Amino acid sequence: MKNTYFDLIDQSYYFPQNGFDIKDDYLNFHGISLKYLIEKYGTPFKILYLPRIGEQVKRAKNLFNRAIRKHKYKGKYHYCYCTKCSHFSHVVKAALKEKTHLETSSSFDIDLILKLYAEGELKKKTIIVHNGYKTQDYLEKILALQKTGFKNSIIVLDSKNELKRIKEMLGEEHQQIKLGIRMAINEEPQSAYYTSRLGIRPSEVLEFYKNEIEGNESFSLKMVHFFIDSGIKDTMYYWGEFQKALKLFVQIKELCPSVKALNLGGGFPIRNNLGFDYDYEYMINEIVGNIKTVCQEEEIEEPDIFTEFGKYTVGESGAIIFSVLEQKQQNDAEKWYMVDNSLMNTIPDAWSILEKFILLPVNKWDKEYARVNIGGISCDHSDYYNSEEMNQQIFLPSYEDSDPEPLYIGFFHTGAYQDSISGYGGIKHCLIPSPKLIMIDRDEKGHFVDTVYRNEQTVDEMLTILGYK
Ligand SMILES: Cc1ncc(COP(=O)(O)O)c(C=O)c1O
Incomplete structure (x- = not known):
């Protein structure tokens, strides 16, 4: 009996599956022949498959809109693309093609918005949610953007100090400014700290609103924002923070009827292993249903729901393909596959936050499999990858040094954050x-x-x- 790599995958997972298929003994990614790309460009290379972006946006929009109909929810759903995930013009434009709105995180993002506007890629009515720490430069650019007619630009206050600085910048001048307030969340129990540094402590929000925003004609509070950075998960922790945010939303709404939006931030997961099983439909239904229930109980208007999905939008578009340069058996149990680049430099999250990606060979699926470690060619001992999300070890096809064709491998769903962080x-x-x-x-x-x-x-x-x- 032969234990081929193909048999291993076929027995362990449902395969072929969305985005991955074998054609003429080589792996295809989203229907693209990786063999063709390898022959044309040589390794190593990264790819971004842009049509996946549109598919992801459409899927989330459809599911939210279906849940809205199912629950007879009265608010609307708005999909913002969170630019920090991948700022490449091709990526942002692919998202905008699906009529997404945008979320920004720093000063240069505003220049990016203006470039996109100049190229006719977005309209002045596009909703732009401004998150992140507001440096003076960032604030000045946002205020200037609003003056040019971006009437749906919303400044989400990350701290109380930001409003003070906006007031100082405005002086006597009157400018109608739409505001949001970001609620600081408490992190997961295993986190290195308790409360996020991002946002305003929930216990201070109401006083802050009454003292600094209420009655000031320059400001109109539109949005309550919270972002559970460990992701939207069906866990007690997630729903606990979610309910806290909803409670705060209700309290603010009672004081301030102009608040019309609840922004859940990002956090939708993507497939990082072939056994990934996340029920997006269920989670979206729960989110919409929970907001509806609370609003009915409290007899308040149902808010528009905003999300700022970054990783979900672009993560599954990306891949990086390497050749294995050499195999080294360093002791009886440990075999190393040395690849033709650095993992620390190309998928830095794998090293820094132990993020996992889908790892698959491109060829040699008919060979027996072996347990291996993958090594990058930088000098750093941390430049390696040797475990998967569902598995403390990794398997790849074994090969003979005399094989005419090298082993090619790919890390998949690497389209989010890896370029900017590296x-x-x-x-x-x-x-x-x-x-x-x-x-x-x-x-x-x-x-x-x-x-x-x-x-x-x-x-x-x-x-x-x-x-x-
Ligand atoms: C405010 C805000 N919104 C959205 C996101 C996107 O998160 P994700 O990529 O998990 O969807 C981030 C990521 O850091 C963020 O800080």
Whole structure:
């Protein structure tokens, strides 16, 4: 009996499955022949399969709208794409094609919005939700954006201080500003800290509203925001924080009828193993149903529901393909497959937060399988990958060094965050620019000599890498 890699996958999972198939002995991803790409471009390479973005947006919109009909829910659903997940112009445009709204996280994001507007990709009525820490620069750009007619730009206050700074910036000037308030959540019990640094403590929100927003004609509070960063999961923890946010929403709504939106942030998971089984329909039904029930009990208007799905939107579009350069048996039990790039540099989340991705060979599915560790070619001992989400070990086809064709492997569903966190081509997480670099030396007399080697990264430098003209 032969224990081929194909048999292993076929027995362990339902296969072929959405996005993955074998054609003529090679793996296809979303129907694309990886063999063709390998022959055309050589490894290593990354891909972003843009049509998957539209499919994901459509699926979530359909499920929310179906749940809204089922529950006779009176509010609407708004899908915002969270740009920080992948800022590439092709990605953001693919999301906008599905009439998504956008969520921003830092100053350069506003330049990105203006570029997209100039290219006719979005309209001034597009809803832009501004999250993140509001530096002076970020705030100034948001206020300027609103002045040019982006009437649905909503500043979600991350701290009380932000409102104070907006007031100082406005001075005597009157500008009608739409606000949201982000509620700080309590993290999961195993977290390194208890309450998130993002947002305003729920116990302070009502007083803050009464003292600083109520009665001020420049401001209109529109949105309550919370984001459970460990994800939208059917757990006691998730529903506990969700109910807390709903309670706060009700309390604010009673004080402030202009609040019309509840924003759940991001957090929809994606498939990170072949056995992934998440019931999106059930979760969406529960979310809509729970909001409806509370609003009926409290006799308040049902809010529009906003989400800011990042990873869900673009994660499943991405893959990275490597060749195995060499196999090394380092002791009786441990075999290493050395790949032709660094894992730390290409899928940094695998190293930093132990994120898992779908790992599959592209060829040799008819070979026997072996337990292996995958090593990158950087010098760092952490540059490895050797466990999967459902498995503390990984298996790949074994091969002979004399085989004419190398083993090709791919990490799949890597489209979210990996480029910005690894600084692909010079981009940065949340588009926070590289700081200036100052070189310091001493002259012959022992005095400091400091020179600016490189200034802070500019918007144009960043946006050029991302494909904005
Ligand atoms: C405010 C906010 N919204 C949405 C997201 C997107 O989260 P996800 O990629 O898990 O959907 C993030 C991610 O950090 C966020 O900070």
